[in-house]
Amino acid sequence: MQASKISAGMLIVGAVLQFMSPAFADQLADIRSRGEVTCGVYSNVEPFSYPNAQTRQLEGMDVDLCNAVAKQLGVKAKLEPLAVEARIPQLKLGRVDLVVANLAYTKTRATQIAFSDSYYSTKEVLVVKKADAGKKLTDFAGQKISAADGSTSAQSIPLSIKDGQAVTFHDTSSAFLALEQDKVKGFVTNQMTARKIAKQVEGTDGAVAIAAEPMLIEPIAVGLRQNEPAMLAAVNKALASMEQSGEMSAIFNKWLGPKTPYGLTRTDKVTPINQLKFTPVS
Structure with a gap:
């Protein structure tokens, strides 16, 4: 009787393992x-x-x-x-x-x-208003800086700017808009996006510059x-x-x-x- 129970149990375990195996393929x-x-x-x-x-x-x-x-x-x-x-x-x-x-x-x-x-x-870089083009990262200590939520751009802010206050938005466009509207002193994004944005607003009242020092590589x-x-x-x-x-x-x-x-x-x-x-x- 006991042997029968053990045998039946082994069969059940085997069947379960066989059933589960595709999940671990x-x-x-x-x-x-x-x-x-x-x-x-x-x-x-x-x-x-x-x-x-x-x-x-x-x-x-x-x-x-x-x-x-x-x-x-x-x-x-x-x-x-x-x-x-x-x-x-x-x-x-x-x-x-x-x-x-x-x-x-x-x-x-x-x-x-x-x-x-x-x-x-x-590179993660800091985008700033044209008037702040010559400033160093240390000049933005304690300032509000925007970035896209969940990005390494946002993570770089407290690492690269002393007491930097990361203000995050759902997407890159919204984070840049915060800079345009003077809600933040800078905006962090990757160097490709930063260059494109800088070219798009070049020669306008909203012209921006990219800080010389990178935030991160x-x-x-x-x-x-x-x-x-x-x-x-x-x-x-x-x-x-x-x-x-x-x-x-x-x-x-x-x-x-x-x-x-x-x-x-x-x-x-x-x-x-x-x-x-x-x-x-x-």
Whole structure:
């Protein structure tokens, strides 16, 4: 009787484990099985991912990167538009497979998700009114500074400006509007967005300048779920292949290069984050 109970119990456990096994399947194998990888991208942040004015389809640097990585994995890309602050939660919840949304490495994020090798580094910079163009970061001590909510731009404020008061907004446009309306003394964003904004308002009463000292230097990478070594290795292999073929530089130049409004020159190569010299934010 006892043996029968044990045998029945083992059968039940075996059946449960068999039923549960698909939930613990290797992510890369699952993606290749369904032939599609879901990329979390920005919903409306130029030049990374934003709707085309005519087609309303998402386009941008991160869209191209997602499509290129998907091609390297041998699957199609499915784009999932996300707000800035939703990037990490949606990845952790499994609603997206990857986050390709100008995602900067931070110590806190690294405890929650995995990061691919970095494919370029960016700067967080302080945008100020033209009258404050010659000031140093120390001159803004104790001042209100705006940034997008959930961004490393916001995190950089107390790190780079003594007693700096971070005032956050849902998106970059709203954060810049606060500077225009003199609600804050400065606005922090990445250098690409800062350059574009400065050009757009150049020669107007609302002209702005970019402070000479950067707030932060940040490596940008693809965000992945933790404990998925095969997926991480595959994405890093894809990035390395894109670097070697020149595709990575071509995508960068198309959206951020010298002939774009951002006028940047790509000097970084695809590199493991632990081999980079930088001070990560919390």
